[in-house]
Amino acid sequence: MALLQASQLSKEYDGRPILRNITVAIEKGEAFGLIGPTGSGKSTLIGILDLLEAPTSGSIHFDGTDVTHNKHAQLVARRRMSYVQQKPVVFNMNVCENVAYGLRLRRRKNKFARQKVEEMLELVGMSDYASRNAKTLSGGETQRVAIARALVTDPEVLFLDEPTANLDPLSVSKVEQVIRSIISEKKVAIVMATHDMVQGQQLATRIAVLLDGELMQVGSPGEIFSAPENEKVAEFVGIRNMLPGKVVEHEDNLLTIEVGSGQIQAVSENSMTEEVYVMVRPEDITFTIDRTVSSARNLFHGVIKKLTPLGPLVRIEIDCGFPLHGLVTRSAASDLELAIGKNVYASFKATATHVINRCP
Amino acid sequence: MTELWNGLLRAVELIITLDTEVMEIAGRSLLIAATSCTIATLIFLPLGSIIHFNRFPGKRLIINITQTLYSVPTVVIGLFVFVFISRAGPLGNLGLMFSPPAIVIGQALLVSPVIMGLTISALSGVDKGVSRTAFSLGANRYQATALVIREARFAILAALIMGFGRAISEVGLSLMVGGNIRGFTRTITTAISLETSKGELELSIALGIILMSLALIVNITLNRIQHRKE
Numbered sequence: 001m002a003l004l005q006a007s008q009l010s011k012e013y014d015g016r017p018i019l020r021n022i023t024v025a026i027e028k029g030e031a032f033g034l035i036g037p038t039g040s041g042k043s044t045l046i047g048i049l050d051l052l053e054a055p056t057s058g059s060i061h062f063d064g065t066d067v068t069h070n071k072h073a074q075l076v077a078r079r080r081m082s083y084v085q086q087k088p089v090v091f092n093m094n095v096c097e098n099v100a101y102g103l104r105l106r107r108r109k110n111k112f113a114r115q116k117v118e119e120m121l122e123l124v125g126m127s128d129y130a131s132r133n134a135k136t137l138s139g140g141e142t143q144r145v146a147i148a149r150a151l152v153t154d155p156e157v158l159f160l161d162e163p164t165a166n167l168d169p170l171s172v173s174k175v176e177q178v179i180r181s182i183i184s185e186k187k188v189a190i191v192m193a194t195h196d197m198v199q200g201q202q203l204a205t206r207i208a209v210l211l212d213g214e215l216m217q218v219g220s221p222g223e224i225f226s227a228p229e230n231e232k233v234a235e236f237v238g239i240r241n242m243l244p245g246k247v248v249e250h251e252d253n254l255l256t257i258e259v260g261s262g263q264i265q266a267v268s269e270n271s272m273t274e275e276v277y278v279m280v281r282p283e284d285i286t287f288t289i290d291r292t293v294s295s296a297r298n299l300f301h302g303v304i305k306k307l308t309p310l311g312p313l314v315r316i317e318i319d320c321g322f323p324l325h326g327l328v329t330r331s332a333a334s335d336l337e338l339a340i341g342k343n344v345y346a347s348f349k350a351t352a353t354h355v356i357n358r359c360p
Numbered sequence: 361m362t363e364l365w366n367g368l369l370r371a372v373e374l375i376i377t378l379d380t381e382v383m384e385i386a387g388r389s390l391l392i393a394a395t396s397c398t399i400a401t402l403i404f405l406p407l408g409s410i411i412h413f414n415r416f417p418g419k420r421l422i423i424n425i426t427q428t429l430y431s432v433p434t435v436v437i438g439l440f441v442f443v444f445i446s447r448a449g450p451l452g453n454l455g456l457m458f459s460p461p462a463i464v465i466g467q468a469l470l471v472s473p474v475i476m477g478l479t480i481s482a483l484s485g486v487d488k489g490v491s492r493t494a495f496s497l498g499a500n501r502y503q504a505t506a507l508v509i510r511e512a513r514f515a516i517l518a519a520l521i522m523g524f525g526r527a528i529s530e531v532g533l534s535l536m537v538g539g540n541i542r543g544f545t546r547t548i549t550t551a552i553s554l555e556t557s558k559g560e561l562e563l564s565i566a567l568g569i570i571l572m573s574l575a576l577i578v579n580i581t582l583n584r585i586q587h588r589k590e
Contacts (some may be wrong), residue, residue: 052495075500083496089489092511101507102497153498 001064003028003189004049004081004157009058011044011213018044019213022058026157026191031183033204033221034193037236041213042193043086046159049191050083063156079106082155086162086193088146090134095126095145098134102153120148123185124178140171147178151186158182160192164199179203197237201225209233226281227354234279234356240325241280244358247272255355260322265297266353275358284352285326287316288345289336296347300324304342307333314338318346367565374566386570389547392460393528396467397475401520404472408479413505423480429473434466438536441466445537458539463547466533471523478519482512521582525575548574 002025009022019041026032026049036042047053049060051067051074059068062077082102090098096117103113121127124144129137134145143163150158163179164172176199183190183203194200200207201221208218209228217229228234234242245264249256255266257278264278286296302320309315314333316326324346328338338344374382411422443449445456445465456462486508494504509516531549538545540554548571555564 050496052492075498078495079498081496083493085489085493085496087489089487089493091490091493091507101494105498105503149497159496 001061002026003063005061006049007059007061009045009048009055009060011041011048011053012056017213019048019055022210022215024049024208024215024218026189028156029187029189031190031203031205032192033200033207034191034210035197035200035207035224035236036193036195036210038195040210042195042210043161045210046083046161046191046193050081050157050159051078052083079153080155081157081159082150082153083159084143084146084150084161084163086165088142090137090142090145092133092135094131095121095134095137096130098145099149099152101149106153116152117148120152123151123181124148125174138171140167140174143167143171143175144178147175147182151182151188155188157189157191160190162194163192164194164196176203197225209236211236228279228356230356231277231359234277234354239279239354240282241278241285241323243278243280243322245276245278247274247276254350257355262300262321264353265350266355267350268353268355270355272355273357276355277358279354279356280324280348280352282315282325282327285324285346285348287326287328287332287336287338288347289343291345292347294347295349297350298353299345299347301343301345304338304340304344307338307340316344318344320346363561364565367562368569370562371566371569375570382567382570384543385546385548385551385567386574388460388545389528389549389571390574392463392534392547393467393524396464396527397471397520397524399464400468400472400475400523403468404476405479405516408476409483409505409509411476412480412483413508423477426473426477426480430477432470432473433532434470434530435532435536437466437470438533441469441533441537457537458541458545460538460545462537463534463545466537467527467530470530470533471527474526475519475523478522479512479516482515482519483508485515486511517582517585521579524578528571528575528578 004026006022006024009019010017011019022045034042034045044053048055051060059066061067065073065077067073067077091101099117099120100113103116118127121130124147126141126144126148129141134142137145160179164175167175179190180203182188192200192203204221206218207221207224209216209224211232216233217224224233225237228237228239231242243259243264245257245259247255248258248263253267253269255268255272257264257266257276259278266278291299300320302318302324304316305319306317307314309330312330313327314330316328316338318324326346411419441462445451445454445462447457456465490511491504491508494507499507529549531553534547534550535553538547538550540546540550548567552564552567555567
């Protein structure tokens, strides 16, 4: 059985459903990402998994023990877990005392506590701040102290709720580095809620997508970002090209799908109904000015409708019988002299597509 | 202006010469105020905490009534205590009338809404995340409560200072249930009232300055403790 197993969890506030039938299992030592937009119920789910809040229905097992209603079992289980809140609170005491708080609750000896606190402050790069009042720290420093405080008790599960929300880019980078160190050095299962998909993709080995209180999909980052199971997940993970189409030919795994006035060739191992969505990630599309010969099965001629600068990249939208979004580097856009109204060719491989059934 | 100046000189003289009667009155005032505040703190600080940490019907009403009682006139409390401890009252057989314990009881009742109400406010001012964080780090209910109270310690100390200030400065209650008996229940405020009515303005001003000085010393001491701990 998984270290932490939640089954059919639901949560309502004043009759308003926040979470619906969540079933999720956290294995020992894994880095589990919980992604979803703001307000999707991530913090509530983490609060319930950390046994800080009671679910309206459903059950939670920790290390094989049902801890859903038993207060004593909950305290015992909670002492084997730790939680860093989205807006961490530090106590009005120095950094050292803050970090040592969990050890004091467990009546650990002073010498042991001192060593552990030093070790944790070293891990999060806050050794020089040990005697500072924690209330005087910046957002990033507070976050790192909160992580040290959560880790000092050697938890088996560490919950991180939006660990880098509201931090400046430098602090984000430092906190992410700390999380990477924890993943590589500690035998702790990390459950990290984030709305930052890149962060989730980089740090987690398994990801769950929570949308409107429902767990839509659980899988590896590759599965979530390249093969979303439904339109909602696809939309959330940023697949801009989600094209409604009709399967007109099916030969082995190769599908020919009519999309707008064009036909897309796609590879799918799943059985498909007639009505489908074809998804293509913008970064998988290649743009050329001339018609070039390549191994890509899909080649479309189109007219540029819109160009949007995105830092080092440029998002390009063309009309090729259906709208198609792509990404090119700023230098490539300059070399190709891309401009609105210009004719271009867009190509992508049949294997770069992902096809899902369209709900009626 | 001359009276004020003479009053100042008299105050200095009384303090420097450690006038026996003045010292006795000042000591009694301090002792009665400190005792009443201690009793009120021991009862109403935990009670305020219990009210804050628990949900029950009527909680808001209790808080509103408590806050209203901040400004209850001292003579109303005096009357209330008088009715209870007078010979005909339910506690008349205890013989408390016109004794220091009667003033202590009255002052404790006077400062209790301040201590309880401001304790509730102090605890409400603590970030809700503190107890959640404590629970998430493995605290049980009592450990989390202790942490919240610790976080509110400076605001609670301010409540105690306010309570002490109200106790040591009241006069109506001490007069009504203490009787202003020389050498027994006379406090600085009742002495000022008496001396003023006798036309002894210099002594009244001197006692007033001593009262202000006492309040200042207590406040400075508590503030120093607060800053040292910060």
